[in-house]
Amino acid sequence: MELKRLGSQTVRLICPPAIEGYASVVGKKEGEGPLRASFDYINEDTTFGESSWEKAEMHMQKDALIRASAKAKIPLDDIQYILAGDLVNQCIITSFGLRDFGRPFFGIYGACSTMAQGLSLAAMLIDGGFAENAAALTSSHFCSAERQFRLPLEYGGQRPPTAQWTATASGCVILRAEGEGPYVTHVTTGRIVDMGVKDANNMGAAMAPAAHDTIKAFLSDTGTKPSDYDMIVTGDLGFVGRDLLHELFARDGVKLSNLEDCGALIYDRESQDVHAGASGCGCSAAVLCGHLLNNMRAGRIKKLVFAGTGALLSPVSTQQSESIPSICHAVCIECR
Amino acid sequence: MELKRLGSQTVRLICPPAIEGYASVVGKKEGEGPLRASFDYINEDTTFGESSWEKAEMHMQKDALIRASAKAKIPLDDIQYILAGDLVNQCIITSFGLRDFGRPFFGIYGACSTMAQGLSLAAMLIDGGFAENAAALTSSHFCSAERQFRLPLEYGGQRPPTAQWTATASGCVILRAEGEGPYVTHVTTGRIVDMGVKDANNMGAAMAPAAHDTIKAFLSDTGTKPSDYDMIVTGDLGFVGRDLLHELFARDGVKLSNLEDCGALIYDRESQDVHAGASGCGCSAAVLCGHLLNNMRAGRIKKLVFAGTGALLSPVSTQQSESIPSICHAVCIECR
Numbered sequence: 001m002e003l004k005r006l007g008s009q010t011v012r013l014i015c016p017p018a019i020e021g022y023a024s025v026v027g028k029k030e031g032e033g034p035l036r037a038s039f040d041y042i043n044e045d046t047t048f049g050e051s052s053w054e055k056a057e058m059h060m061q062k063d064a065l066i067r068a069s070a071k072a073k074i075p076l077d078d079i080q081y082i083l084a085g086d087l088v089n090q091c092i093i094t095s096f097g098l099r100d101f102g103r104p105f106f107g108i109y110g111a112c113s114t115m116a117q118g119l120s121l122a123a124m125l126i127d128g129g130f131a132e133n134a135a136a137l138t139s140s141h142f143c144s145a146e147r148q149f150r151l152p153l154e155y156g157g158q159r160p161p162t163a164q165w166t167a168t169a170s171g172c173v174i175l176r177a178e179g180e181g182p183y184v185t186h187v188t189t190g191r192i193v194d195m196g197v198k199d200a201n202n203m204g205a206a207m208a209p210a211a212h213d214t215i216k217a218f219l220s221d222t223g224t225k226p227s228d229y230d231m232i233v234t235g236d237l238g239f240v241g242r243d244l245l246h247e248l249f250a251r252d253g254v255k256l257s258n259l260e261d262c263g264a265l266i267y268d269r270e271s272q273d274v275h276a277g278a279s280g281c282g283c284s285a286a287v288l289c290g291h292l293l294n295n296m297r298a299g300r301i302k303k304l305v306f307a308g309t310g311a312l313l314s315p316v317s318t319q320q321s322e323s324i325p326s327i328c329h330a331v332c333i334e335c336r
Numbered sequence: 337m338e339l340k341r342l343g344s345q346t347v348r349l350i351c352p353p354a355i356e357g358y359a360s361v362v363g364k365k366e367g368e369g370p371l372r373a374s375f376d377y378i379n380e381d382t383t384f385g386e387s388s389w390e391k392a393e394m395h396m397q398k399d400a401l402i403r404a405s406a407k408a409k410i411p412l413d414d415i416q417y418i419l420a421g422d423l424v425n426q427c428i429i430t431s432f433g434l435r436d437f438g439r440p441f442f443g444i445y446g447a448c449s450t451m452a453q454g455l456s457l458a459a460m461l462i463d464g465g466f467a468e469n470a471a472a473l474t475s476s477h478f479c480s481a482e483r484q485f486r487l488p489l490e491y492g493g494q495r496p497p498t499a500q501w502t503a504t505a506s507g508c509v510i511l512r513a514e515g516e517g518p519y520v521t522h523v524t525t526g527r528i529v530d531m532g533v534k535d536a537n538n539m540g541a542a543m544a545p546a547a548h549d550t551i552k553a554f555l556s557d558t559g560t561k562p563s564d565y566d567m568i569v570t571g572d573l574g575f576v577g578r579d580l581l582h583e584l585f586a587r588d589g590v591k592l593s594n595l596e597d598c599g600a601l602i603y604d605r606e607s608q609d610v611h612a613g614a615s616g617c618g619c620s621a622a623v624l625c626g627h628l629l630n631n632m633r634a635g636r637i638k639k640l641v642f643a644g645t646g647a648l649l650s651p652v653s654t655q656q657s658e659s660i661p662s663i664c665h666a667v668c669i670e671c672r
Contacts, residue, residue: 004465008416009440011466052656080344081525088652089425091445095528095648099661104345104525106453107648107663109427109443117442121457128464129340130347189417189440192431312431312443316424320388325435327443 007221018179021072027168038290058097116308139170140280171285204241235284236263238277343557354515357408363504374626452644475506476616507621540577571620572599574613
């Protein structure tokens with residue numbers, strides 16, 4: 001027990017589970033961005049051949065799971081737990097998307113931190129001896145998220161410069177008790193942080209304090225400093241939130257020179273007009289399950305802190321003049 | 337590893353975590369029902385003194401956590417994980433309700449199976465050596481659920497006889513690595529089951545096959561029979577779903593003579609007009625954190641299978657003519 005808990009938010013995995021397979025499936029716009037070569041599949045048709053945006057997103061999530069399972073060489077029927085969630089009301093993308101697979105399932109909700117949360121729980125279930133393998137899965141779709149959180153697409157609402165663009169993307173990681181790695185070595189579980197930001201078009205500002213809180217806890221609990229890692233990657237603060245996170249750490253006298261943000265990586269800032277960057281559960285999931293893990297497999301990143309950030313709001317909370325509680329879950333992923 | 341996994345859906349907890357504290361907080365109608373003496377607090381004002389139904393529900397969830405923490409004699413600041421969720425879009429009840437507590441938090445979504453899911457994960461986190469204690473928490477509120485899933489209350493919509501009444505209730509369990517018990521000894525994780533039921537006013541029928549699937553897996557994985565338990569309790573199939581579950585087991589040649597359902601227990605069928613019984617995350621949570629655990633502490637129930645059932649639909653999926661995928665998570669709770 002003593003060995004596993006480090007500080008009040010972090011656990012060390014005694015037998016770090018291996019990332020045995022991972023896959024990313026994205027839409028057309030994401031496939032035109034700078035990370036295009038890293039995705040497993042780019043669908044040029046935003047509907048994915050389905051009759052609603054929600055069904056398109058379900059299709060994408062299923063596809064990511066099937067591809068990750070094949071790459072992990074673990075048949076779908078042998079997957080012992082699936083931990084998954086999404087942004088749509090009552091997480092229907094996940095429950096409908098996964099209903100044909102018949103695997104033990106835990107629904108999770110962490111907004112854009114869902115992949116980090118799923119990885120955290122999957123890693124602990126395996127290291128705790130409850131499973132040989134587990135999948136963490138999530139998705140988002142620009143069109144399902146717009147009508148859920150904002151306005152129907154047909155309305156043509158204007159987006160302010162601080163708004164982030166929900167990525168049409170899905171990512172799936174399959175962890176296994178043993179394997180070639182990279183490995184999940186530490187899990188830092190976030191606390192809900194609410195600094196009073198009320199602008200639902202500026203989620204980066206709402207989430208930056210949560211990222212600061214969790215990354216600070218991770219560094220303190222593990223007794224390490226930012227330069228001990230090749231990269232600390234948040235997902236998805238976007239440009240506004242990333243700058244704020246730099247500022248929050250600067251106040252602590254800490255320079256995050258190796259900070260990247262999934263929401264700043266997936267689109268080209270100049271040529272793809274997305275204002276403050278990307279967001280959505282699928283953004284950090286697809287950047288992890290493509291660009292980041294590919295670079296780890298290739299030996300270019302050896303120690304990564306993956307810090308998923310989620311804005312835990314809904315249109316109802318915004319209408320009721322509430323501020324935006326946020327959370328950040330971090331996992332440390334290392335090559336041996 | 338071998339020792340922990342029993343079959344494909346069940347794990348046995350090697351050091352069964354103890355239920356150290358629990359509390360239930362309910363509204364006026366629930367306080368007028370047959371279980372009135374078992375609840376920790378009954379609020380006669382359905383608004384809980386707040387300005388919206390959502391805020392009323394947040395208030396109730398906070399209150400349940402504070403009371404359970406006091407009863408467990410574990411200060412709120414010492415709780416190592418909170419696993420919680422609710423029915424409202426994007427689980428805002430939970431994220432807003434818990435934002436002041438500053439504890440490591442995992443958001444979960446299992447509709448009315450949320451308490452069983454939270455207990456499952458909390459028990460595994462403790463038995464896996466990641467925490468000394470953890471809280472599982474959920475809630476539902478009739479008025480927030482009606483406008484979320486159905487129609488504004490002011491519309492005065494008619495309810496068909498198969499409809500269930502969302503309980504205004506919250507329950508919280510605090511597990512600890514060691515204690516007086518009762519103890520969580522087994523966890524059976526559900527699979528998503530969808531038998532094609534499309535009537536959102538008949539969720540009992542949609543959920544009964546999921547309850548059948550999980551309870552059958554639990555009995556098979558543990559090599560036990562229904563009569564080995566003092567009670568098998570589902571939550572919340574209501575009267576329609578409970579009868580269907582009896583029928584599904586009868587087809588297998590199994591008689592569930594000790595089956596109860598939280599949705600059939602919380603209201604008086606004759607005097608409180610709720611049609612097919614109760615539902616809502618808070619129903620099974622408050623029945624567990626009152627009636628059931630009180631009876632276990634008093635030695636009247638020694639072995640209990642608590643099987644939470646959730647209908648994983650949303651109004652959007654209903655509008656898109658989808659059927660209702662359901663899930664059931666079971667935990668076995670035993671006195672030593």
